[in-house]
Amino acid sequence: MGRLLLERLGERARFIPDSGGFDDFAAELEAPGTEAIVYRPPLRSDQADRPDLAAAEVFLQAFARAAKAPARLVLLSSAAAIDPSHHNIGYLTEEHRSPGRNPIARAWLDFEALAAARLPGMEQIVLRPAPVISHDGNNFFARLLRSRIAMVPAGYDPSLQLLSGEDLAGAVLCALERGAGRPGLYHVAPAGAMPVRGALRLAGVRRVAFPRWGAQLDYLRHNWTVSGGKIADELGFKPMKTSAEALLDTLDVTAAPCPSFDPYGLDTGYIAAYSRTLFHFLHDIYWRIEHEGLENVPRQGPAVLTGVHRGFMPWDGVMALHLLRREIGRIPRFLIHPCLIKFPFLANYMTKLGGLLACQENADWVLGQGEILGMFPEGIHGAFTMYRDAYRLGRFGRDEYVKMALRNRAPIVPFVTVGSAETYPILARINSRLVRRVAEWPYLPITPTFPLPGFPLPSKWHTWFLEPIPVQTMHPPEAADDPAVVRALSAMVRARMEAAIQDMLARRKSVFFGSIFKEATL
Numbered sequence: 001m002g003r004l005l006l007e008r009l010g011e012r013a014r015f016i017p018d019s020g021g022f023d024d025f026a027a028e029l030e031a032p033g034t035e036a037i038v039y040r041p042p043l044r045s046d047q048a049d050r051p052d053l054a055a056a057e058v059f060l061q062a063f064a065r066a067a068k069a070p071a072r073l074v075l076l077s078s079a080a081a082i083d084p085s086h087h088n089i090g091y092l093t094e095e096h097r098s099p100g101r102n103p104i105a106r107a108w109l110d111f112e113a114l115a116a117a118r119l120p121g122m123e124q125i126v127l128r129p130a131p132v133i134s135h136d137g138n139n140f141f142a143r144l145l146r147s148r149i150a151m152v153p154a155g156y157d158p159s160l161q162l163l164s165g166e167d168l169a170g171a172v173l174c175a176l177e178r179g180a181g182r183p184g185l186y187h188v189a190p191a192g193a194m195p196v197r198g199a200l201r202l203a204g205v206r207r208v209a210f211p212r213w214g215a216q217l218d219y220l221r222h223n224w225t226v227s228g229g230k231i232a233d234e235l236g237f238k239p240m241k242t243s244a245e246a247l248l249d250t251l252d253v254t255a256a257p258c259p260s261f262d263p264y265g266l267d268t269g270y271i272a273a274y275s276r277t278l279f280h281f282l283h284d285i286y287w288r289i290e291h292e293g294l295e296n297v298p299r300q301g302p303a304v305l306t307g308v309h310r311g312f313m314p315w316d317g318v319m320a321l322h323l324l325r326r327e328i329g330r331i332p333r334f335l336i337h338p339c340l341i342k343f344p345f346l347a348n349y350m351t352k353l354g355g356l357l358a359c360q361e362n363a364d365w366v367l368g369q370g371e372i373l374g375m376f377p378e379g380i381h382g383a384f385t386m387y388r389d390a391y392r393l394g395r396f397g398r399d400e401y402v403k404m405a406l407r408n409r410a411p412i413v414p415f416v417t418v419g420s421a422e423t424y425p426i427l428a429r430i431n432s433r434l435v436r437r438v439a440e441w442p443y444l445p446i447t448p449t450f451p452l453p454g455f456p457l458p459s460k461w462h463t464w465f466l467e468p469i470p471v472q473t474m475h476p477p478e479a480a481d482d483p484a485v486v487r488a489l490s491a492m493v494r495a496r497m498e499a500a501i502q503d504m505l506a507r508r509k510s511v512f513f514g515s516i517f518k519e520a521t522l
Contacts, residue, residue, distance in 0.1 A: 002047055006299050011251060011365055013039075015038045015039075016037060016038070016039045016040070016059065017502075019154040019291060029314060030091050034178075035070055035094060036072040036073065036176050037063070037070050037072070037073050037074070038074045038076065038172055039073065039074070039076065039169060039175075040074055040075075040076035041053075041056040041059075041060060041076075041111055042055050043057060043138070048138070048139070048140060048216075049075075049078075049080065049104050049139055049216060050103070050104055050107035050108075050370075051078075051107055051108060051111045052340070053107070053110060053111060053114060054277075056114060056115070056166060056425050057114065057118070060115060060118040060468075061115065061118065063118075063122075064118055064119055064408075067436060068090055070512070071118065071123060072123050072124075072125070072128065072171060072176075072179075072180070073115075073123070073124045073125070074124075074125045074175050074179075074491075075111075075115055075123055075124060075126045075127065075128050075387050076127055076129065076172075076217065077108050077112055077127065077128045078108050078129065078131075078132075078434075079107060079112060079128045079129060079130045079161070079187060079188075079189070079224065079226045080104050080108055080219065080329065081098060081100075081105050081108035081112065082096070082098050082105060082224040082226060082321075083098045083099060083100065083101050083102050083103060083105045083127055083224065084105075084132065084158075084218040084219050084221060084222040084223065084224040085222050085223065085224070085475060086223070086339075086341045086342040086347070087336045087338045087357075088222065088223040088224060088225075088357075089356075089357045089361060089362060090223065090225060090263075090356065090357065090359075090361065090365075091226060091227035091263075091361075091395070092225070092227060093187070093226075093227050093229065093230065094184070094186065094230050097205065097214045099480050102215055102219075102248050103215045104215050104216065104218075104219075106508055108128075108514045109422060112138045112185075114127055115216060123179075123180075123181075123183045123270050125175045125179045125183055125184065125186065125347055126184070126185045126186070126366075127171060127172065127180070127185050127186050127188050127231075128185065128186070128188060128226065129163050129168050129171065129173060129188040129373065130161035130162060130163040130188065130190060130225075130243075131160075131161070131162055131163065131188050132162075132163050132164070132165055132168050132249060132424075133145055133162050133246065133247055133250045133251070134165050134470065135461075136340065139163065139217050140219070143260050144200075144205070145199060145200070145203040145205060145247065145251065146203070146251070147205055148205065148206065149205065149206045149208055150200055150205045150206070150207055150208065151208050151212060152196065152207055152208070152210075152212075152217070152253060153209070153210070153211070153212055153213070153217050153220055153221045153289070153344065153401075154209035154210055154211050154212075154344055155209070155343070155344025155345035155346075155347060156196075156220065156221045156222070156344055156347050156348055157195045157197050157265065157347075157351060157352070158195070158196060158220070158221065158222055158223050158224075158264050158265070158351070159191060159193040159194065159195060159223060159225050159261075159263065159264060160194055160195065160196050160199055160243065161189050161190050161193050161223075161225050161226070161243050162190060162194070162244075162246045163188060163190050163239070163246060164190070164239075164240070164241045164245070164249060165250070165251065166240060166241070167190065167239040167240055167241060167246070168188060169238070170237060170239075170371070171186075171188040171231065171237050171239075171362060171452040174231070174235045174236060174237040175231075175235060175237075176471075178235045178236060179235055180418075181236065186230055186231040186234075186235065187226040187227060187228055187230065187231065187411065188228060188231060188237070188239075189225070189226050189227060189228035189240060190228075190238075190239050190242055190243045190246055191194050191238075191239045191241065191242045191243075192242035192243050192244065192260070192261065193225055193243055193245075193261065194242075194243045194244050194261040195257075195261060195264050195267075195335060195351075196220050198244075198259070198261055199243070199244075202247055202248060202259070203251055204245060206276070209338065211344070221271060221347075222341075222347075224393060234480045242258070242259075242260075244258050244259055244260070244261065244476040245258050262354070264333075264351070264354070264362075265350065265351040265352060265354075266331070266333070266351075266354035267352040268331070270352040270353075271282045271321070271325065271331065271352070271353060274322075274323060275322055275326060275369060277453070279318065279319070279322040280322075282315070282319065283319055283322055284426075286458050287319070287423075287458065287459065287460065287461045288421065288460055288461070289323070289419075289461040289462070289463060290461070290462050290463070290480050290515055290516075290517060291323060291462075291463045291464070291465070292462075292463070292464045292465070292517040293415075293465035293466060293467075294323075294324075294327055294328065294465055296334050296371075296413060296465045296466060296467050296468055297328060297330070297372070297413055297465055298411065298413070298468070299326060299328055299330070300370070300459035301349075301370055301410075302366075302367040302368075302369075302370050302371065302372070302408055302409070302410035303372045303373070303410050303412075303413050303468070304331050304367070304372075304373050304375065304401055304405040304410050304412045304413065304499075305320070305372050305373065305374040305375070305413050305415060306375060306376075306412055306413065306414050306415070306493060307320065307375075307376050307414070307415045307416065307417070308376065308378065308393065308417065308497065308501070309373065309376035309378065309382045309383045309415050310382070310385060310417075310420045310421035310424075311383065311420045311421055311422075311423045311424040311456070312383040312384050312391050312424055312426070312441075312445055313383075313423075313456065314336070314340065314350070314383075315420065315423065315456060316417050316420040317334045317374060318353065318372070319417075319420075319461070319463070320332065320374065320415065320460055320463065321334070321353060321354070321374070321462070324372070327437050328439070330372055331354055331372075332354075332369075332371075332372040332374035333354045333355070333356055333366045333371055333372065333373060333374065334353075334354070334355050334356075334373075334374035335355075335356055335357070335358035335359075335362065335363060335373070335375045336350060336355040336357060336358060337357075337379070337380045337440070338354065338356065338357060338440060339380070339439060339440035339441060340355065341355070341357075342439075343521050344483075355444070358375070358379075360403075360404065361441075363375075363400075363404040363406060363408075366403070367405075367408035367410050368408065373404065373410070375401050375404075376399070377396040377399070377401050377490075378393065378394045378395065378396060380441070380442060381394060381395075381396050381442055382394050383443055384426060384429060384441065384442055384443050384445055385421075385426065386427075386429065387421060387422075387425035387426050387427060390421035390426075391418070391421065391501050391502075391505055392427070393494060393497060393498055393501075396490055396494060397485065399486050399489075399490040401490075402471070402480075402481040402486045402489045402490050402493070403486060404436050405471050405472075406471055406472075406475060406477055406479050406480035406485075406486070406489075407477050407480045408477075409472040409477060410467040410471070410472060411468040411471060411472060412468065412471055412493055413465060413466070414465075414467070414469070414493050414496055414497045414500075415462050415463060415464060415465045416463070416500045416501050416504070417461055417463045417464075417467060418461070418462045418499050418501065418504045418505060418508060418516070419459045419461035419462055419511070420459075420461055422457060422459035423456035423457050423458075424445070424449070424456060424460055425447060425448060425449050425457075426446065426447055427443045427446050427447060428445075429443035429444065429445055429446065430443060430444040430446065432444050459511050460510070460511065460513055460514065462504055462508070462516050462517065464504065464517070466496055466497070466500055467496075469492060469493060469496075471489055473517070474489075475489075
C-alpha cells in the first residue's frame, strides 16, 4: 500500500510512512516543490495495530519547526479509532464521538489529538480508512486473513469493512486535490461490508471459535463500521470496490461471481435453515400459531409493521418473521434493543435474522430499500410488562414509528398477538442496578420458569394483522414534524390495536387450545 501511494502522489506531495529521526524528517519536509505531506504513523512493535505516538511526536515537532514546511497535511489515522460496541447503530458518521474504551481505539484517538495540539492552525485533513488488506500489510486483519487458522470469539459475527489499497490511494489524492479549505475528519469506507465469517471463508481461512477476549478481538465481536458519506459529499470520493472485491483482489483468490452480503448481516440461508427446523416446530407444533389478516401486509414496497411485544424474549417478532417469509416471501427487518446483541450467540442470532439497532437512520435505510420495517412502539419496557397487565398497551414512547412511516411514505400495518405473554408470564420484577448494568434490562423478571427464564411455556398463540393505515396518502412527508398529526395517527393505531386485543381475549376460551378467528370482524 505504501508503494502504491508513492506512485500515485507524484512530485506535489510526499508520503512519509515510517518513523525517522528529526533531521531526516526536516529534510523530507523542506524538499522543493512539495505542496503537501501525507503522514502515516508507524505501528508499535510491541503492541500491534496501535500507532507509535513517540515516533509521531518526533515527526510533528519536525513539521512545526520546519522553515519551509508545506501548508497542508494529510494524516492517515484508522477507523479502529471507533470503539467496537453493541451500542453502535451501524455506519457511524464523523460526528460520533468514540469514548476510547478500547486501548487500540484510544491510541488512534490520542494520535489525532496529538496532531491537533502540536500543529494548531495547520490545515489538516485526517482520514480514517477501514482496514486495508495489502500483500505487505502487517495490521491485525491482514495477518488474520492471510493465516491458515483464525481464532475468533465464539458467538459473534459482526459486519466488517475492508478497503482496497487503490481506494485508499484514491481517497488521499481526492483529499489533496479537493480538500483545500476543507480541513477536518473524513471516514474512508468501501462500498459494502461483509460478516467476519464471510471474510474468513472467502480467504480460505479456517475459523476456530473460542470464548476469548482482548483489545484486538473486540473488533471481531461488535460493530465499528463507518459511513463514507461525508467524504463523498464534500470531496467527491466514492470507492471503486466492495469489501469482498478488495479482499479477493488482494489475496489473489478467485470467486466468480463475487459474493454480495447484506450491509447489516442478514443471512437468508441462516433464516431458511431455522425455518425448516426450529421455527417450524415452534410455530406449527409447540405454539400452534393461528393467524388472520395476512392479506393486509403489502406484497411489495415499504411498510411499518407495528406490534406488541410480550414475554421479554423476542419470540413474537421471530415468529412474525417466519410467518411472513413462509407465506408471502418477505422478511421484515426488526428494530431491536442493544441488549439483544451484547452477549455471544444471541448477538449472532439476532444479526443474522436481520435485526438492526433502533434508530431513525436504520429505519430510513430499511424503508428506503422498499422493505418491511418491524418495530414495537412500547420499546423494551413493553417486554417486561407484568402478566396482570400483559394485554394492556403501555406508552408508545415518542411515536417515532409514525414519523418513520410519514417520512418514508410507508403505510402502517398494526399486528397483535394473544398468547405470547403466557410463554414467560412475569409474576414479579426485581429492580436491580446489577441487571441494568450487565444485561441492560430494566428489571430482572421472575417467571414460573425461574431460574431458567429463557425456556418458554407452550401456550396457544393467535396473531392478527390489521388493516393498514395509509399514512402516505393521508399526509405529506412534512407532517412528520407536526406533533398534532403524529399524535393523532399514533392514537388511531393504538385504538385499533387495543380493540383487536380485547376482541381476541373475549373470543379466547383457553390459554392452550381453540381458535378465535372464525367470527372476527375488525
